[in-house]
Amino acid sequence: MSISQASIIQDYANRTPGTDGCPGHFTAGEQRKLGRLWTLLLKYLDEVKDKNVKVVGEYLQKIDHDWSTLKPDESPNPNEDPEALTKCAWEQFTKGDNSTRLMGFFGKKKLTREQLILDRYVNETTQQFIDRAARKHVQIVPDEYIPSFAHPDKETRNLRDAFWEAVTIKVHPDIWVHRFLRSSGWDVDKAFAMIKGVIDWRAVEAVDVINRNGELGIGLDELRLGLSQLVGRDRLGSPLMYVRVRRIMPRANEGFVFKRYLVMLFEAMQIITRKYGRVTMLYDFTGFTMDNTPLSMVQFMVLLGMKQYAEVSSVLILMVDSWLFINSWNLIRPFLDTNLSARIVFAKTAEDVRQFVDDDQLPTELGGKNSYKPNFVLPKEGENKMMFDTEGRRAAENEWRARISNFETATKLWSEQIMSIRDVDVVDPQFPCAAKRDDAAKLLGDAELELSKFTRSRNNFERLGFVGSDGCLQMP
Numbered sequence: 001m002s003i004s005q006a007s008i009i010q011d012y013a014n015r016t017p018g019t020d021g022c023p024g025h026f027t028a029g030e031q032r033k034l035g036r037l038w039t040l041l042l043k044y045l046d047e048v049k050d051k052n053v054k055v056v057g058e059y060l061q062k063i064d065h066d067w068s069t070l071k072p073d074e075s076p077n078p079n080e081d082p083e084a085l086t087k088c089a090w091e092q093f094t095k096g097d098n099s100t101r102l103m104g105f106f107g108k109k110k111l112t113r114e115q116l117i118l119d120r121y122v123n124e125t126t127q128q129f130i131d132r133a134a135r136k137h138v139q140i141v142p143d144e145y146i147p148s149f150a151h152p153d154k155e156t157r158n159l160r161d162a163f164w165e166a167v168t169i170k171v172h173p174d175i176w177v178h179r180f181l182r183s184s185g186w187d188v189d190k191a192f193a194m195i196k197g198v199i200d201w202r203a204v205e206a207v208d209v210i211n212r213n214g215e216l217g218i219g220l221d222e223l224r225l226g227l228s229q230l231v232g233r234d235r236l237g238s239p240l241m242y243v244r245v246r247r248i249m250p251r252a253n254e255g256f257v258f259k260r261y262l263v264m265l266f267e268a269m270q271i272i273t274r275k276y277g278r279v280t281m282l283y284d285f286t287g288f289t290m291d292n293t294p295l296s297m298v299q300f301m302v303l304l305g306m307k308q309y310a311e312v313s314s315v316l317i318l319m320v321d322s323w324l325f326i327n328s329w330n331l332i333r334p335f336l337d338t339n340l341s342a343r344i345v346f347a348k349t350a351e352d353v354r355q356f357v358d359d360d361q362l363p364t365e366l367g368g369k370n371s372y373k374p375n376f377v378l379p380k381e382g383e384n385k386m387m388f389d390t391e392g393r394r395a396a397e398n399e400w401r402a403r404i405s406n407f408e409t410a411t412k413l414w415s416e417q418i419m420s421i422r423d424v425d426v427v428d429p430q431f432p433c434a435a436k437r438d439d440a441a442k443l444l445g446d447a448e449l450e451l452s453k454f455t456r457s458r459n460n461f462e463r464l465g466f467v468g469s470d471g472c473l474q475m476p
Helices: 005-014 028-047 082-094 113-123 126-134 159-167 173-183 188-204 207-217 220-224 255-272 295-308 323-335 338-343 390-418 432-455
Strands: 052-054 156-158 228-233 239-244 279-284 313-319 344-347
Touching (some): 028 159, 028 173, 028 390, 052 188, 082 220, 113 220, 126 220, 156 159, 159 173, 159 188, 159 207, 173 188, 188 207, 188 295, 207 255, 207 432, 220 255, 239 255, 255 295, 295 338, 338 344
Parallel strands (some): 239 279, 279 313, 313 344
Antiparallel strands (some): 052 156, 228 239
16 A cells, blocks of 8 residues: 555656545545544543653753853854855864864854854844844743643643644644554554654654744744745645755754754644645755765654654655765665655756756756745744733633544544445445534634644744635745
């Protein structure tokens, strides 16, 4: 039941997405497996309804650099290219003598004033930059964070809540759950184990806080560099995310900073593809060096796409002109699952990319006609005003929990009937309870969308007008 790269390439040649194993096109056997998986999940969620896990929050660490001697307006030359400044930071902080603090991996030593200015430039968060520019703290999200009113303990997370926070980000919970079935080759037990692992990860790493802070908690350097940009669509209509790998300099700062950025990016992609859609990732590795992406970071990116965000990508196009990257990739390839491996294609030239992306959507710097320019709009005071409405959030959370209960009840009835199917030729069999379950799913999705206004800060896609009132991507 694994997908093949040949079938994916044929889909792009025909400009028609494949439907095998997708919602709306399940065979009876696939329906039974989905029903069995939901039976396991609901039993598990009942078992852990009162179980909280300790938050570790590796990605929530803060940069512990002392910039107190600097004036607010001290910055590098504004006319210098941001990419050049970040590269300069890498060179300064990893190749200096013993008097220089080797950043991220090697501890702290004394910095010159010029180095300290550059250090702040590449390491301050968006919130820190906004506060520095305003000469005061600008409250864009509430300073006090409450995970939920049912489980307000900030040091722990409830596993049941972590599950529903993940699945209800989609317009139908089946969309999220199905991805793990498909990724596991429709092995129900394997998919169940994958989901449990992902939920535990989301709770332990407090992904809800990353969503709550959004771009405010991300290093501004990653955002101003335009490392990842939504530039258009591929031939199947999937959003096209363009990643300039040469601009990534994780060694210019702490390792957890770039990990936090990647999680925030994957979460944003999950949000804007609330419907059953995927994102095509175009990684431009031209000019790649190990300074850009150490092997550990490449492995982290691969694991996110294979485990925590399984099947989120339609295809991953790796545009490579470096033997160095190929050698590094050969160390990672054996650890890829079959489905993810099938979705990864290599391109040496823009012509190879055009199998998947039309010329008018391909960026001009890659030889296409899409003259997009990176555009990051700073968050501003007032854009998250609903996050300050405690009573509004409480009411929205209560509604969300009520909708979860209704969906669980409908799913139990549906699973019982689905499990009784025996005709393997029947596709997407419908029962009276299936329509009621779909209605419950829609109401649950609406409740999550309303709750998100109180729990998640707005992102750049929303500020640019790419997201409609239904929470879904609406690009020109």
